[in-house]
Amino acid sequence: MGPGRVRIAGDGPSGVTAGAGRFLRDSRYGPDGFRPGRWRGTSRPSKPFRGMYFASHFHNYYHDAPIPEIERYVEDLALWGFNTLTVWFDMHHFNGMADPRAQEMVKRLCGLLGAAKRVGMRTSLSMLGNEAYADSPRELRADVTGLWAFGVELCASKPAAVERMLGWFDETFAAFAAVQPDYLTIGPYDQGGCVCEGCRPWGGNGFLKMSRAIAPVFRRHSPDGKIILATWLFDFDRHVHKGDWDGLVRALDKEPPWFDMILAGTHNGRLSDYLQKHPVPGGLPLIGFPEISMRGMTPWGGFGANPEPAHLQGVWKEWGPRVVGGFPYSEGIYEDINKAIVSQFYWSDRPAEETIREYVAYEYAPSAVEPVLEAIRLLEANQERSWKGGDFTLPRTTLVMSKDHGAARARKLLQEAEAGLPAAVQSSWRWRVLMLRGLIDEALFAADGVPTGATDPLFAELIRLYHAENAEPDVRPPTRNPQ
Ligand SMILES: [Zn+2]
Known part of the structure; x- marks a missing residue:
């Protein structure tokens, strides 16, 4: 543009926000005033799905910080190029949707998703395949022996339990109608699952039945919504998780997928063993779920910032060529540098150190x-x-x-x-x-x-x-x- 003018344009609102972020970070702010960034050109993100997952539980930052403060933070992430925010309405904290604390959480999460929408981001809900409230009926509960579970989850092989869960989920999606989430991620484990005769192997059997039943309920509320099937911890433990990937592959041999994308991830950050040897089942797009919050330090964030450029670069080397993007798991603001690093992996495969230079400046x-x-x-x-x-x-x-x-x-x-x-x-x-x-x-x-x-x-x-x-x-x- 002419002298004294800079024009920032994008394919869509999140592109404009990301462009504004790039411009702001390129600019300089000193005692002599504002010096606009000199970069001109076109930049297109290499990964279309650039998400962030706020875990809002245990009274962490996202659970307890004032909502306007987190809304501001959502804007900061959009400026780094993130275009999707996902949250989890963690039912086990509450006794049903009428529980005032549940209402308060819905209000909080809708506020955050609303803030994301205002800066052009897409919105997403995450849930467990057999999630339940704290006061779930004992006779309908899952057998969670050997699993990480809250113990309140229900069994997908008990028809009354399935009916109860689908009713709850319908109610949950209705509660988020104002933000009409673009995505729903359904997770198998950690927490969740059932190892009863009818459900196991959970990831390759009971979980698939549940996610197949949940998908149309979600789409009633978000007709254009996309379903992400998570495979977190599939085959993780050879006793309790064995047969998860095989079950998924067999299910997709029998019928076309009822979901749109597959999410994968493991605690150690590596690509799952199955994906190291096989293509993604159904040829579907793969979403990563990088861990940026917890490695090597408990309490998470308990010692301050945890920037880990070398570790994240190593993880990205393995995942980058396979994924269409992903959403890092975030427990708070202390991993802000890690978020910036991942945002730039998704945008342009940019080396972590370069991103830190830009961040620090x-x-x-x-x-x-x-x-x-x-x-x-x-x-x-x-x-x-x-x-x-x-x-x-x-x-x-x-x-x-x-x-x-x-x-x-x-x-x-x-x-x-x-x-x-x-x-x-x-x-x-x-x-x-x-x-x-x-x-x-x-x-x-x-x-x-x-x-x-x-x-x-x-x-x-x-x-x-x-x-x-x-x-x-x-x-x-x-x-x-x-x-
Ligand atoms: Zn079961």
């Missing part, structure tokens, strides 16, 4: 790029830690830290970078979660993994940033004093 300051990049390498090398005996009830236990790859140096680099940041950036949550990680790691290594009086205020600040005052232990930074 924009969110912190151009002068911070080199020291922060080096600090992040050290923080990632030091990420793995565990609690003695697996119990993180403080003050009864201590942490087992990995070999120290330079925690003190990471903290020093972050403080050097901090000295050049504007005051508003120094106090921003994006900077504080990273700086706190540097301070906490150094203190923990120095004290052989024992949280001390020095770490308590650091953890307490994280709790404030995450709105985690009422959070469950898995997502609450570990102060020695629970209050």
Whole structure:
């Protein structure tokens, strides 16, 4: 365009938002004012499905933070090019849809999905194939022996249970009518499943029957909606999950798929064994489900930011050529850098380090790029830690830290970078979660993994940033004093 003008255009609203994000990140903001980014041209995303999954449970950030704050965060993610937001109305927390807490959660999730729609994103619901409320009828419950389950799930081989679940799901989809979700992801395990005679192998049998029955219920509410069949943990345990993939392949031999895409994922980040050797069943598009929140650290986010560029780059090498996109699993805001990295994998296969450079220059300051990049390498090398005996009830236990790859140096680099940041950036949550990680790691290594009086205020600040005052232990930074 002419002098003093920049035009940002896109194929659709989310493209315009992503273009605006690129422009904002390319621009510079200094004491001498605003200097617009110089990049001109056309950029098209290589992956069409660029999703984000907010897990809203355990009183984590998405469960408890003020809704306007999360809405703002949704906008930030759209600026990075994410075009789909998915949420889960986790029924096991509630006694039916009439439960006031269920109503409050519906309101919260509709608010977040509404915010996503306003910036051009598509919306998506996730659920379990045999999900149920806390007060589900005991006689209709599933046999969850050996499974990760809430224990309230129902059995897909009991006709009354199927009828009950479909009724609940119909009610749930109706509750989200205002945002009319574009996608529904139906998950088999973790939580969920049933290992009774009629349902097993759950992933290759009972789960498929349920998802086949759920699909038309969803489409009654979202006529153009697409169904994503999740295969999370398919064949994961050779005793309880055996035969999941085989069952799915056999089902698709018999009839065309009743779903549109397949989601896959495993805890270790690798492509499932089955997909390493076989094409995607039914030739369907594959969606990834990368883990960006939990690796090597419990509580999740409990020590501050967890940037893991090297790990994510390795995972992407395997998944990138196979998927049409995916949605990372997010427990909070502390993995914001990981989200940016994944957004750019989906957009243009961009190397993680390049994305971090852009992130740091924009969110912190151009002068911070080199020291922060080096600090992040050290923080990632030091990420793995565990609690003695697996119990993180403080003050009864201590942490087992990995070999120290330079925690003190990471903290020093972050403080050097901090000295050049504007005051508003120094106090921003994006900077504080990273700086706190540097301070906490150094203190923990120095004290052989024992949280001390020095770490308590650091953890307490994280709790404030995450709105985690009422959070469950898995997502609450570990102060020695629970209050
Ligand atoms: Zn069953």
